[in-house]
Amino acid sequence: MSTAISDTTPPALAELAGPAQRGYWGTVGYRLRYDPVTLFFITILVLVILAAIFSPWLAPNDPYQESIIRRLKPPGYRGHILGTDELGRDMLSRLLYGGRITLTMGILPVLVATLIGGGLGVIAGFAGGFVNALIMRIMDVFYAFPSVLLAVAISGAMGGGAVNGMIALTLVFIPPLCRVAETATTQVRNLDFVDAARATGAPVRLVLWHHVLGNVLGPVLIYASSLISVGIILASGLSFLGLGVKPPEPDWGLMLNALRQAIYVSPLAAAMPGIAILITSVSMNMASDGLRAAMDVRS
Amino acid sequence: MFSYILRRLLAAIPIALGVSMVCFALVYLAPGDPIQTLLPPDADAETVDRLKRLYGLDRPLPIQYLSWLARVAVGDFGRSIATGRPVAEEIRRSLGNTVLLASVSVLIAFSIAFVMGTIAGRRAGSWIDRIVTGIAVLGVSLPNYWLGIVLVIIFAVELMALPASGMAGERFDPTSWEHLQFLVLPVFTLSMIPVGIIARTTRSAVSEVMNQEFIVTLRANGLPEWRVLRHALKNALPPVLAVMGLQFGTLMGGSILVETVFAWPGSGYLLSKAILTRDIPVLQGTILVLALIFVATNLIVDLFQSTLDPRIRRG
Numbered sequence: 001m002s003t004a005i006s007d008t009t010p011p012a013l014a015e016l017a018g019p020a021q022r023g024y025w026g027t028v029g030y031r032l033r034y035d036p037v038t039l040f041f042i043t044i045l046v047l048v049i050l051a052a053i054f055s056p057w058l059a060p061n062d063p064y065q066e067s068i069i070r071r072l073k074p075p076g077y078r079g080h081i082l083g084t085d086e087l088g089r090d091m092l093s094r095l096l097y098g099g100r101i102t103l104t105m106g107i108l109p110v111l112v113a114t115l116i117g118g119g120l121g122v123i124a125g126f127a128g129g130f131v132n133a134l135i136m137r138i139m140d141v142f143y144a145f146p147s148v149l150l151a152v153a154i155s156g157a158m159g160g161g162a163v164n165g166m167i168a169l170t171l172v173f174i175p176p177l178c179r180v181a182e183t184a185t186t187q188v189r190n191l192d193f194v195d196a197a198r199a200t201g202a203p204v205r206l207v208l209w210h211h212v213l214g215n216v217l218g219p220v221l222i223y224a225s226s227l228i229s230v231g232i233i234l235a236s237g238l239s240f241l242g243l244g245v246k247p248p249e250p251d252w253g254l255m256l257n258a259l260r261q262a263i264y265v266s267p268l269a270a271a272m273p274g275i276a277i278l279i280t281s282v283s284m285n286m287a288s289d290g291l292r293a294a295m296d297v298r299s
Numbered sequence: 300m301f302s303y304i305l306r307r308l309l310a311a312i313p314i315a316l317g318v319s320m321v322c323f324a325l326v327y328l329a330p331g332d333p334i335q336t337l338l339p340p341d342a343d344a345e346t347v348d349r350l351k352r353l354y355g356l357d358r359p360l361p362i363q364y365l366s367w368l369a370r371v372a373v374g375d376f377g378r379s380i381a382t383g384r385p386v387a388e389e390i391r392r393s394l395g396n397t398v399l400l401a402s403v404s405v406l407i408a409f410s411i412a413f414v415m416g417t418i419a420g421r422r423a424g425s426w427i428d429r430i431v432t433g434i435a436v437l438g439v440s441l442p443n444y445w446l447g448i449v450l451v452i453i454f455a456v457e458l459m460a461l462p463a464s465g466m467a468g469e470r471f472d473p474t475s476w477e478h479l480q481f482l483v484l485p486v487f488t489l490s491m492i493p494v495g496i497i498a499r500t501t502r503s504a505v506s507e508v509m510n511q512e513f514i515v516t517l518r519a520n521g522l523p524e525w526r527v528l529r530h531a532l533k534n535a536l537p538p539v540l541a542v543m544g545l546q547f548g549t550l551m552g553g554s555i556l557v558e559t560v561f562a563w564p565g566s567g568y569l570l571s572k573a574i575l576t577r578d579i580p581v582l583q584g585t586i587l588v589l590a591l592i593f594v595a596t597n598l599i600v601d602l603f604q605s606t607l608d609p610r611i612r613r614g
Contacts, residue, residue: 141317144594145586146552153586156574157325233442237556240444241571260448260560267452274445281440289436 031294038290041283048280052099061090063097063250072266083269085255086262087248091269095276098250101162102277105244105251106232109166113173114224120174121181122216126189126208136182139175147172151234155243165244169234173227180223184216222292229284236277252277304602311598315591319371322587323364326579376584381576386584389569394588397558397565399471401550404486408493409543415494416501416539417532423506431498438495447488447560454484464562485561489554493546500542504535537607541600548596552589 022030032038051058060081067088075083075091082091124135142150154168155161188194189212197207236253238244245251247258255273263270351357358366370377376386412435419431455463462481472478508514508531517527555567562568566585573581 137313138317140314141321144314144318144597145321145590146549146593148555149552149586149589149593152555152570152574153322153325153582154328156570156582157328157579159330159577160574229440233440236442237444240556241559242575256442256445256448263448263452263456267456270452271445271449274442274448277442277445278440281442282437285436285440 028291028294032290035290035294038287038294041286041290044279045283045287048099048283049103051096052103055093055096055100059090059093059096061093063089063093064248065089072262072269074266075268082272083266085269086258091272094250094255095252095272098252098255098273099276099280101245101249102232102236102239102252103280105162105166105169105235105239107228109169109235110173110224110227110231113170113177113227114220116170117174117177118181118216118220118224121178121183121220122185122208122212124178125182125185125216126212128186128189132182135178139178142171142175143179147230148234148237151238152241152243155238160238160243160246162245162249165235165238168238169231172234173231176227177220177224181216181220184219185212188212188215218295222288222295225288225291226285229281229288232277232281232284236273300606303605307598307601311594315594318590318594319368319587320364322583322590323367325583325586329577329579371584371587376587377580379573379578379581381573381578381581386580389581390566390585390588393564393566393569396466396471396563397551397554397567400482400485400489400558400563400565401547401554403482404489404550405493405543405547407486408490408546409497409539411490412494412497413501413539416498417505417528417535419498420502420505420535421509421528423502423509428502431502435495435498435502438491438498441491443488443491444556444560446491447484447557450484450488451560464560466564481563485557485563488560489550489557493543493550496546497539497542501535501539504538505531508534537604540607541604544596544600544603548593548600551592551596 032042060079067084070077070080070084070088072086073080073084073088075081077083080090080092082095085091085094120135120139124132145153151165151168151172154171155165158164158168194207194211197211198204202210235244236251236256239251239253240257242257245254247254252273256270256277259266259270259273348357356363374387376390378384379386379389382389415431415434419428422428451463454461461483463484466478466481511534514527514531517530518524522530551566553567554563554565555570557563558565558567559571566589569581570585570589572578573585
């Protein structure tokens, strides 16, 4: 978008616009720097992601090492900082490793759905007419399922497992992303500057890439970022129902399910995986809200 | 108005058919042949063939779909593999419990969130607005199955004040605490997400209305603030009611996790048991019914909203 403006604006006019010439992303960065709440949650999010990536180096114990005599021990027991789970495995190590699987299962489907759904939406919005009707009516059908139900239906029918869970979540996220992209594309397509570009003989490929995508990417990315938190909650939910990751893999939802049986012995351990999910999803939502505010050029 | 209702009804038919196709296709997503789940692994080819003909699986897919649709249309969803009972009967027995849970949750969520959102929307940007917005974000970020477990730990395990799971009996009696107490924790858990969503909608609707010129006029005419607010709320209500209606549909289909945590004998719990036992007929039937309820709620909300506010009628 910033390039689109600088390409068409004469240099003299750009100077007239005022001293604070930052460009679009510059403005977004500038606004974010002065938004302590958003910065705080972005920091937490980065820490969670780093902890998951570097879990092999950070984890004090082997997350698969079981011990019959050390089951469900409280935090601080013999070097187990957060205690042990129902099979005597170190909780902290499993939470750290669990972040890898849970975050992947929450984020990857959103990324794939952004590419597929966003792409379909741009095609539908740009082509209009029959193509638009075809794509959007198919999306309407998938829209007719509550998201949890659709995820459960597809992964349940496919027989569970991490990969099937991710396929199910991808299918859940394609329709809403497609709708956002379609709306944004339809709006842009009817603007004068797109007509102007086409009238000057710009090839469709260039108009799509330069004029349309530059304006559609913003809303689609903001929307996608708000879906990641939903993705993490849904992915953990699938594992919680026994439809996602299989034991003994460490995954926050699966840990929650296994430790649920132990609430009478070790209630704290049963609450811990959920706290990890909660911290991640709150940070993701707050960061996404802050980003939305910073990227809103009209305010 | 009448032609509008008719148009919306007609537009819902292809959606409902599409939903039924997705549900029909679920069986074919399942790994392996549907027949293999019914037969022992060492069954000979002749038995497999005979069973295939019996279930009509040797016919082309469109024909299979149409005959399935014809059976479903008269309420025949087949039999449960796990219990042998008709799927329709299983769904009928559990659906009422989910309707109860979802409707009570949505009504309670609405009463809490509407007050919260109104307070926040009147003073957009104030500290109380920040708190309400914070609670709303927390509501939609909470994994509600986890909240359910935490509530069980606090109120059932530690305080022993409320039952951890289940339901008192087959027939729900809303006048006895014996029955009502089972509803408290599931309802609270399930209402968290709608509280967040309804509070957000109310906040933005109220703050938008409060900035309109007619509010300034009312104030300039010397109306007391509570009467100004009454006018504002009347204008802010339709979008909030619409979101509330949509949330009911979402909860009907999305209560599976909470019902599993509390072993609440509703359609979500039925679904969760069907997944564990790989009971595909129950899975398929329940999902179809819940999705159709979702489509119907969306349609009703749409019609209701366009009655309240004719400007938003869709073409």
